[in-house]
Amino acid sequence: MDMDLNLIKKAGHPALIAGPCAAESREQVIRTAEALLGTPWLTAFRAGLWKPRTRPVDFEGVGEKGLPWLREVKEKTGFKLAVEIAMPAHVEACLKSGVDIVWIGARSVVNPFIVDEIARALSGSDICVMVKNPVNPDLSLWAGGIERLKKQGITNLAAVHRGFDIYHSKPYRNIPLWEIPLELKNYFPDLPVLCDPSHIGGNRKLISSISQKALDLGMDGLMIESHFDPDKALTDVAQQLSPKELKKIIAGLKIRDHQEKKVDAAIEKYRISIDELDEQLLEILSKRMELSELIGKLKKEQNLAPFQPDRWSSVLENCLKKGVSLKLDRDFINQIFNVIHKESLGRQDEIMND
Numbered sequence: 001m002d003m004d005l006n007l008i009k010k011a012g013h014p015a016l017i018a019g020p021c022a023a024e025s026r027e028q029v030i031r032t033a034e035a036l037l038g039t040p041w042l043t044a045f046r047a048g049l050w051k052p053r054t055r056p057v058d059f060e061g062v063g064e065k066g067l068p069w070l071r072e073v074k075e076k077t078g079f080k081l082a083v084e085i086a087m088p089a090h091v092e093a094c095l096k097s098g099v100d101i102v103w104i105g106a107r108s109v110v111n112p113f114i115v116d117e118i119a120r121a122l123s124g125s126d127i128c129v130m131v132k133n134p135v136n137p138d139l140s141l142w143a144g145g146i147e148r149l150k151k152q153g154i155t156n157l158a159a160v161h162r163g164f165d166i167y168h169s170k171p172y173r174n175i176p177l178w179e180i181p182l183e184l185k186n187y188f189p190d191l192p193v194l195c196d197p198s199h200i201g202g203n204r205k206l207i208s209s210i211s212q213k214a215l216d217l218g219m220d221g222l223m224i225e226s227h228f229d230p231d232k233a234l235t236d237v238a239q240q241l242s243p244k245e246l247k248k249i250i251a252g253l254k255i256r257d258h259q260e261k262k263v264d265a266a267i268e269k270y271r272i273s274i275d276e277l278d279e280q281l282l283e284i285l286s287k288r289m290e291l292s293e294l295i296g297k298l299k300k301e302q303n304l305a306p307f308q309p310d311r312w313s314s315v316l317e318n319c320l321k322k323g324v325s326l327k328l329d330r331d332f333i334n335q336i337f338n339v340i341h342k343e344s345l346g347r348q349d350e351i352m353n354d
């Protein structure tokens with residue numbers, strides 16, 4: 001049996017887990033939870049107690065000290081509790097404290113030894129366990145993490161898609177690569193997959209559209225960060241929503257019928273990848289134009305003409321060579337780079353005449 005979604009899902013609705021990125025103080029936890037009362041679909045409250053941070057100078061969470069605050073949330077609001085665990089000691093503390101859902105974070109899933117240790121610590125309990133995707137876009141590693149838990153007899157499982165850390169991920173903090181969670185569903189057809197738009201977007205402006213996309217792709221729920229005073233949050237300031245903003249976003253989401261879909265599933269999957277590549281192409285083009293403008297300013301200072309024939313010949317020659325080696329048509333590459341070059345020169349001309 002995979003995760004009993006009824007634990008966090010009211011019949012007929014996607015699951016919603018919401019709460020602050022990190023528990024910071026008793027007051028912050030209680031005020032946030034109370035403000036979240038009445039949010040559509042919400043039955044589980046999240047809060048990170050042990051925060052895996054890139055730099056040790058950053059706030060690393062309050063640890064076990066926050067567990068009584070969460071218990072108070074449960075008593076006052078009736079919300080189920082969801083906490084990230086990253087080592088066996090965290091598991092023990094959560095099991096003793098009535099936590100209902102634990103999740104293995106993106107930085108822990110990359111390490112099979114840690115996942116095995118956590119799985120052993122969880123073995124024998126029937127707590128819900130969610131496995132986030134690893135930070136790198138590796139479907140097998142994600143699936144492997146789930147298999148490691150199943151191997152220890154843990155069946156109350158779900159996955160959380162939180163996007164992937166790659167070099168060109170703009171406008172996202174972590175690029176969604178939607179085909180990967182969809183493929184995970186093929187591996188484990190009954191496994192609920194939730195989406196974490198907060199860590200995908202990294203910015204509160206993107207949460208609504210990412211959430212809608214996740215629901216349109218048939219994901220089973222959402223995990224969204226919310227803080228009663230988001231601008232003062234100690235972690236992930238840009239992406240946390242106030243409870244009021246969260247309620248508005250959830251109320252605006254549409255649940256569309258998946259049975260009606262006529263488009264072939266394979267076509268749909270490729271289209272998702274194409275849309276993502278187009279988005280990346282546009283981001284790269286925009287970055288390229290920004291660089292051309294910076295060069296344009298320097299050319300102006302140094303009294304150089306925008307068009308530099310030797311440089312352009314070598315750029316085009318390199319692109320043609322590389323393009324042909326990638327099985328792209330020579331004429332096609334020639335046309336594309338001439339258009340790009342024309343646009344760059346146009347921008348530099350404007351700078352010259354400024």
Ligand code: PEP
Binds near residue numbers: 021162
């Ligand atoms: C989190 O959910 O707060 C978190 C740390 O997420 P991730 O593991 O996806 O980075």
Ligand code: MN
Binds near residue numbers: 021022225235236
């Ligand atoms: Mn966070």
